[in-house]
Amino acid sequence: MRVIQRVFLAFPVLLTALWILGDPGAFSGLNGFFAWRNVLMQYSGVLGIGVMSFAMLLSLRPAWFERRLGGLDKLYRLHRWLGIAGLSITVAHWLLAQGPKWLVQLGWLQRGNRPPRPLLPEGSLQQWFAHQRGFAEGVGEWAFYAAVVLMLLALVKWFPYRRFFQTHRLLAVCYLALVFHSVVLLRFEYWSTPLGAGLALLMAGGCVGAVMALLRRHLGGRRIRGRVIGLQRQPEIGVLGVDIEPDAGWPGHEAGQFAFISFDDAEGPHPFTIASAWSGEPRLRFLIKALGDYTRLLPGRLHVGSVVTLEGPYGRFTFEGDARRQIWIGGGIGITPFLARLQALGSAPDGRDIDLFHSTAQYDPDVIARLQREATAAKVRLHVLWDPRDGRLDVAGIVSQVPDWREADVWFCGPGGFGRAIRDGLLRLGLPAGRFHQELFEMR
Structure with missing residues (x-):
């Protein structure tokens, strides 16, 4: 920033x-x-x-x-x-x-x-x-x-x-x-x-x-076609899982990056974080939250076999840094980049000590169970806070669960106001500003 x-x-x-x-x-x-x-x-x-x-x-x-x-x-x-x-x-x-x-x-x-x-x-x-x-x-x-x-x-x-x-x-x-x-x-x-x-x-x-x-051209990632090969509806939390098989030319990606996807040429490209790690297999997973008219209508418009346009990958939210201690905070659908990173660590651990906080207003036991399994496989400590039951996550809750937070890099993805509150609170307590990493992406 x-x-x-x-x-x-x-x-x-x-x-x-x-x-x-x-x-x-x-x-x-x-x-x-x-x-x-x-x-x-x-x-x-x-x-x-x-x-x-x-x-x-x-x-x-x-x-x-x-x-x-x-x-x-x-x-x-x-x-x-x-x-x-x-x-x-x-x-x-x-x-x-x-x-x-x-x-x-x-x-x-x-x-x-x-x-x-x-x-x-x-x-x-x-x-x-x-x-x-x-x-x-x-x-x-x-x-x-x-x-x-x-x-x-x-x-x-x-x-x-x-x-x-x-x-x-x-x-x-x-x-x-x-x-x-x-x-x-x-x-x-x-x-x-x-x-x-x-x-x-x-x-x-x-x-x-x-x-x-x-001409709708730029110097960024190349555009390639892809095909929808799987759809998983999660109505309890208003999320649609979309699996896409990209054509030859996808360069691979790092966990935490995103891609622009055009499901409809008239609508234009929207940015979505990639929810899967790259293993060389031509398969990308996206979790799309119903946050507006366009995303709410996607479950009825998409079907297996739908052709899409992909562009990317983009982003620097890639969990790099010298600190051996990391704190991850995912608010709602902001858990997506951490899912990709969990998959990557499950197959290739990096030796870091990591706590993942997931704060959500909607609760799906099956989704949380899968998240817990992936966190366990990645050797990441998971803290799930369901707002109606546990209240919203705050700085006091983080520092009480992670006593050595001052030595950590903090990675946040979620609503902007939530992120500012966490960032400001941690900085007031002494966290260096360069240790707080947050996506600021807005198309407009």
Whole structure:
């Protein structure tokens, strides 16, 4: 989490530094409101297109950057933050452009005399840019309106995922229009500075990301087909077990990783954690909780023989670390990555001392019995807490059961609020932040 916070804060600082280096006299000799407004228009434009370009680059899912951020879930969290920041900056940029016009029309602000425009060499690139200014302003304004609507829809949870999947790609079109707007309206002198070179690289990469997004392509794991070979319904806990046989090309996976699965091309891919260890046999197991309209309808739509599309594996929730002591915490369906790890340890122990806490609001004796058998085979101590009977798991319950918790790496998968409560409680007691590992994955 700290890594993506540092990147999120450092990126606009870097852009600001490049802008100041490119125009060190930007704030000198400014006289009047409109002079300040023009400078701030350039600055907000640089920040806005820079942040949006970075977000578009991340949509490519670059593997080298995913590794440095700590997983695709962290990359998507940074992508979301950048999207919100880009929306905020472009709103400020739009207000700087339109607000003074409204104030002049209302008679609350007096427009000063515009300085004469310099004569530009006939046929030069700079002259061509100058001739395109009016068109670029109009393109940018309408792209801004469309982008605001699409970004707000992406942030609204009740907007159906299927519609989100269909509309979110349109942001790529808006981005390409805003790149044209920025290239034309950026001060021409900036292009010969490090700022111009940096923006050119960012926008070029962003344009590649936008085109690939429109084509539904990226740099991540390859897509392969698969076939459903088994379905197990667990109605007591609202879970559907799905066994899939991937076609040739699945590279294998580590316990704790996830894959994107498309059961329906119109719906688009959804991320699901792989619940089985990889033994070389072409078989993947997924546990799908009925948490929304799409997942609730899957038991009636899927059947043995259904063809699906797989993509992956992704994720860094892979139980690595130097500590010989580990504490695992699975909340509800968050038990899934630990099931895969239990299977892996059952065939290849790693010598770690492990306690697994499973907190659940729904109880199925057969499911718990299978979990206990796998934990025993993996030599992992299992603690099951059924909320109606035992209350919800808290930090006090963990430290009382694991006296040497300070020497442990903690791996959590479950509801976000539950994870924050456990993390904050353990950190207050002295657990180093780097020892707490949590999936942050959200598609929107």
